[in-house]
Amino acid sequence: MPRVNVEKKVLNENERIAAELRSRYDAERVLCLNLISSPGSGKTALLEQTLSRLPAEARVAVLTGDVETDNDAARLRQFGFPVKQITTGGTCHLDARMVERALEGWDLADLDLLLVENVGNLVCPTSFDLGEADKIVVASVTEGDDKPSKYPSIFLRSSLVILNKLDLLPHTNFDVEQFRENAERVHPDVPIVGLSCTTGHGMDRWMRWLEERRREVFPASVESGATGD
Amino acid sequence: MPRVNVEKKVLNENERIAAELRSRYDAERVLCLNLISSPGSGKTALLEQTLSRLPAEARVAVLTGDVETDNDAARLRQFGFPVKQITTGGTCHLDARMVERALEGWDLADLDLLLVENVGNLVCPTSFDLGEADKIVVASVTEGDDKPSKYPSIFLRSSLVILNKLDLLPHTNFDVEQFRENAERVHPDVPIVGLSCTTGHGMDRWMRWLEERRREVFPASVESGATGD
Numbered sequence: 001m002p003r004v005n006v007e008k009k010v011l012n013e014n015e016r017i018a019a020e021l022r023s024r025y026d027a028e029r030v031l032c033l034n035l036i037s038s039p040g041s042g043k044t045a046l047l048e049q050t051l052s053r054l055p056a057e058a059r060v061a062v063l064t065g066d067v068e069t070d071n072d073a074a075r076l077r078q079f080g081f082p083v084k085q086i087t088t089g090g091t092c093h094l095d096a097r098m099v100e101r102a103l104e105g106w107d108l109a110d111l112d113l114l115l116v117e118n119v120g121n122l123v124c125p126t127s128f129d130l131g132e133a134d135k136i137v138v139a140s141v142t143e144g145d146d147k148p149s150k151y152p153s154i155f156l157r158s159s160l161v162i163l164n165k166l167d168l169l170p171h172t173n174f175d176v177e178q179f180r181e182n183a184e185r186v187h188p189d190v191p192i193v194g195l196s197c198t199t200g201h202g203m204d205r206w207m208r209w210l211e212e213r214r215r216e217v218f219p220a221s222v223e224s225g226a227t228g229d
Numbered sequence: 230m231p232r233v234n235v236e237k238k239v240l241n242e243n244e245r246i247a248a249e250l251r252s253r254y255d256a257e258r259v260l261c262l263n264l265i266s267s268p269g270s271g272k273t274a275l276l277e278q279t280l281s282r283l284p285a286e287a288r289v290a291v292l293t294g295d296v297e298t299d300n301d302a303a304r305l306r307q308f309g310f311p312v313k314q315i316t317t318g319g320t321c322h323l324d325a326r327m328v329e330r331a332l333e334g335w336d337l338a339d340l341d342l343l344l345v346e347n348v349g350n351l352v353c354p355t356s357f358d359l360g361e362a363d364k365i366v367v368a369s370v371t372e373g374d375d376k377p378s379k380y381p382s383i384f385l386r387s388s389l390v391i392l393n394k395l396d397l398l399p400h401t402n403f404d405v406e407q408f409r410e411n412a413e414r415v416h417p418d419v420p421i422v423g424l425s426c427t428t429g430h431g432m433d434r435w436m437r438w439l440e441e442r443r444r445e446v447f448p449a450s451v452e453s454g455a456t457g458d
Contacts, residue, residue: 038267038268038269038349038372039267039351039372039376039379039380040267040369040371040372040373040376066379067352067379067380067381067382068378068379068380068381069375069378069379071375071378071379090352090382092321092350092352092353119352120267120351120379120380121321121350121351121352121353122268122349122350123296123319123321123348123350123353124321124350124352124353140269140371142269142369142371142394142397143267143268143269144269146298146300147268147269149297149298149300150268150295150296150297150298150300150349151268151296151297151349152296152297153296153319165371167400168371168397168400168401171396171397171400172397
């Protein structure tokens with residue numbers, strides 16, 4: 001079965017680079033998050049809302065992946081934080097090598113938070129570790145409440161589920177409780193943050209999650225210890 | 230570059246089986262359509278609406294693909310037409326071999342129309358020929374009007390673009406003219422049918438396209454000739 005072996009080799013190479021990236025993030029205390037969703041679930045809108053809420057001195061950067069175009073980078077650059085587009089030219093996911101190359105020229109010591117927006121695809125990006133601390137799946141109410149059952153892998157591997165476009169809920173037959181049940185069947189107790197990038201509803205909870213998650217991954221005591229050296 | 234060679238081999242094998250399927254469809258005058266979209270764009274809803282509008286004697290069958298679950302087949306079976314679920318178990322697209330296997334036990338001579346609902350994914354299914362006469366891309370207004378620019382390959386290869394969820398248009402910032410421009414930049418003069426599976430708006434035009442397309446692919450004169458033998 002040559003295909004399996006070659007795929008394994010490609011994945012092993014990806015894992016090697018992802019492990020290197022993870023070490024670099026850990027060394028510089030950068031929380032790296034890998035946002036995964038269907039096309040058009042609102043990852044870029046979420047990033048716009050997120051960047052607009054951060055103070056100008058926030059140490060945050062964004063890598064945004066797409067098969068084609070640099071539309072998303074153009075949308076995100078207006079907030080003044082470093083943003084780079086990764087255009088995969090046909091490839092259906094980001095891999096660790098693409099992230100490694102995109103980081104060239106950036107000093108991770110300048111960052112607390114690195115947000116990676118993956119290619120719009122609920123399947124393939126799931127298998128490619130980018131060295132992130134967490135995968136976050138972004139679903140939206142217009143996609144249907146059965147998505148966790150149909151695409152279990154990404155819901156299982158995500159530390160957080162974002163349920164976007166809540167403002168459209170009254171116009172759909174989406175059942176939030178059914179979605180929660182479906183998500184929890186795949187990933188018991190996974191936190192779900194419902195929000196709307198249009199109205200801003202739920203954004204506070206997401207911004208709080210970001211803060212708390214960084215403290216959880218890089219506890220303050222270690223930071224104090226480091227500065228006390 | 231062993232990976233490229235192995236991928237080529239897999240695609241060549243797929244092309245061989247797809248060509249066989251295409252011959253079988255042509256021999257039996259079955260119009261096979263391959264529906265491709267993001268997760269949650271409404272392919273299954275479109276099929277429900279389509280099947281509900283067909284007379285009981287219509288010679289139609291559906292193959293519906295998903296990474297997991299047979300939810301869609303269950304939804305579609307209630308209309309009384311033959312439906313089979315293809316569960317890929319992790320694979321991000323249907324391939325010709327999966328379709329070939331799913332067709333076992335069906336006599337193509339009983340069919341005029343075979344609707345194949347691909348796995349929800351705008352990237353990978355594009356590369357796998359299933360022997361269909363046409364690929365049809367289903368987009369929805371909640372996904373944003375930039376999708377043709379970001380996922381050009383599927384818009385280029387589709388004979389028809391369906392723009393779904395028009396009922397939600399007033400609640401979004403989707404620009405229909407911009408979408409049309411983006412689609413036509415990738416695929417000049419591609420027909421676009423706007424519709425809503427919730428209100429039924431546009432369904433007539435889609436049903437008419439189906440009828441006309443079958444007559445175009447399998448002209449009636451040939452049919453008369455065959456029965457006149």
